[in-house]
Amino acid sequence: MNKNSLKVDIVVVGGGIAGLAAGALAASNNASVLVLEAHQLGGRARSVNRDGFIFNLGAHALYQGGMAMQILHSLGIYPRGTPPPLKRYRALIGQELHKMPTTPANLLTSTALGFRAKIRLVRALSSIDQLSADQFFERSAGSWIANLGLPEEAESILRAICRLSSYVGELDEVSADVIVSQLQIGRRGVLYLHDGWRQLVEALSFLVPYRVGCGVEKLLPTRDHIEVHTQSQVFAAKAVIVATGIPSATGLLLNNSSFTSSGSDVTAACLGVGVSHVPEPGYVLDIDKPLYATTQLTQANQSPTDRAVVEVVRYGARSAKLDRQALEAHLCFAGVNASDIVTSRFLPAMTVAGVLPTPSSGGLAGRRSVYESGIPGVFLAGDWIGPKGWLADAALASAQEASNAALAWSAHQSLSRSIHLTAQKTTSDSTDGYPEESI
Numbered sequence: 001m002n003k004n005s006l007k008v009d010i011v012v013v014g015g016g017i018a019g020l021a022a023g024a025l026a027a028s029n030n031a032s033v034l035v036l037e038a039h040q041l042g043g044r045a046r047s048v049n050r051d052g053f054i055f056n057l058g059a060h061a062l063y064q065g066g067m068a069m070q071i072l073h074s075l076g077i078y079p080r081g082t083p084p085p086l087k088r089y090r091a092l093i094g095q096e097l098h099k100m101p102t103t104p105a106n107l108l109t110s111t112a113l114g115f116r117a118k119i120r121l122v123r124a125l126s127s128i129d130q131l132s133a134d135q136f137f138e139r140s141a142g143s144w145i146a147n148l149g150l151p152e153e154a155e156s157i158l159r160a161i162c163r164l165s166s167y168v169g170e171l172d173e174v175s176a177d178v179i180v181s182q183l184q185i186g187r188r189g190v191l192y193l194h195d196g197w198r199q200l201v202e203a204l205s206f207l208v209p210y211r212v213g214c215g216v217e218k219l220l221p222t223r224d225h226i227e228v229h230t231q232s233q234v235f236a237a238k239a240v241i242v243a244t245g246i247p248s249a250t251g252l253l254l255n256n257s258s259f260t261s262s263g264s265d266v267t268a269a270c271l272g273v274g275v276s277h278v279p280e281p282g283y284v285l286d287i288d289k290p291l292y293a294t295t296q297l298t299q300a301n302q303s304p305t306d307r308a309v310v311e312v313v314r315y316g317a318r319s320a321k322l323d324r325q326a327l328e329a330h331l332c333f334a335g336v337n338a339s340d341i342v343t344s345r346f347l348p349a350m351t352v353a354g355v356l357p358t359p360s361s362g363g364l365a366g367r368r369s370v371y372e373s374g375i376p377g378v379f380l381a382g383d384w385i386g387p388k389g390w391l392a393d394a395a396l397a398s399a400q401e402a403s404n405a406a407l408a409w410s411a412h413q414s415l416s417r418s419i420h421l422t423a424q425k426t427t428s429d430s431t432d433g434y435p436e437e438s439i
């Protein structure tokens, strides 16, 4: 072992919410842990303050019924947030706004679809809870929706709801298990987090030691530990968790080109604006195009009083120019005009999830497991890892599994080392350094 290397039970590479949660979970089991982050803590869950408006990196909502919430609770973190006001949601059909059938009252009075289509849509949505999502991985969400045989107007609304609950625009490509499970957990609602998602990042960062500006360049496995090399230091870890966010960054670190062919990622173009008033209607889902506008309420502390942060998203990024035009046009339907905008931030191509599960890749369960790093003692975590959950739920579910695996590995390493040392001691005590005769 390098004399100057710092010994730790578990090093976590990457300080996004997967890495921080993995580290916090391991630390809560009395392991010595260090999270190393190349840039700033939080990764894609960071929030930035611009002129008093707090922007997440694109519209973010935490699913109340998802695994992330359960795991945060297990760490003693109870996220503070507000559910978006579903009755204010509007459906954009062509150039016209209608009430979005997001609440029973909206459904009854909505002009977005006729009576028969309403009944069929309600029946389809209420039967989803009885489905076993994992049985739908072999077909695309598009074909699953088409097979429901809904009237066209109800089908278009269902497709828009599916995009909204999953952040996926490519419904004809994504496996249906992703969508069915998201519709199921979506029933419990979402929270817009007070102060943005930095609330989660801050809460997690209190539970585990970390270093920022500390990019890991390589991992070198030795006989009894793994050397973790940054530009200026070497750490000796019994186990390592790699939570570097996207497959290409993981492949680069592990020097393994198979990660680059993990499949296509899920992208979005995001325009966030700080506006001088709370817009009406503020929440608009385009039924025919993959566009959505949402307002982060002033109660969510994301903007000064009587002002608001409005986020517009295109599910599936194309060219920056084309997407920006589409997002700006959609803002007008949400009630925001150019003269209302105090500040703005455009993210042309965000990676929402590292890998798009498809029927041919085996759906959610076909994603790479936490154990498939290719290096013993090195485990993976992220929103494209493991069989459970989607988006932040997958990031934290895999973080939990990777943390358990790293703890078990690290305990095994300690045990092997103490057996080895005891054996060495016994040998030297009993033989004065000479080999014993075998019986």
Ligand SMILES: Cc1cc2nc3c(=O)[nH]c(=O)nc-3n(C[C@H](O)[C@H](O)[C@H](O)COP(=O)(O)OP(=O)(O)OC[C@H]3O[C@@H](n4cnc5c(N)ncnc54)[C@H](O)[C@@H]3O)c2cc1C
Pocket: 013, 014, 015, 016, 017, 018, 019, 036, 037, 038, 039, 040, 041, 042, 043, 044, 045, 057, 058, 059, 060, 061, 062, 063, 167, 214, 215, 216, 217, 243, 244, 245, 246, 249, 253, 268, 270, 350, 351, 352, 353, 381, 382, 383, 390, 391, 392, 393, 395
């Ligand atoms: C626009 C958008 C909207 C979203 N909306 C939602 C939503 O509504 N609900 C939801 O549940 N999820 C949502 N998500 C997904 C959620 O943000 C991600 O799943 C989650 O933040 C991923 O966390 P992570 O830690 O796996 O990866 P990341 O956040 O990408 O973190 C990886 C970290 O690793 C660091 N790193 C990389 N390489 C190295 C290295 N060699 N050494 C050290 N550090 C390294 C990076 O700097 C980064 O900080 C959204 C994502 C986007 C982009």
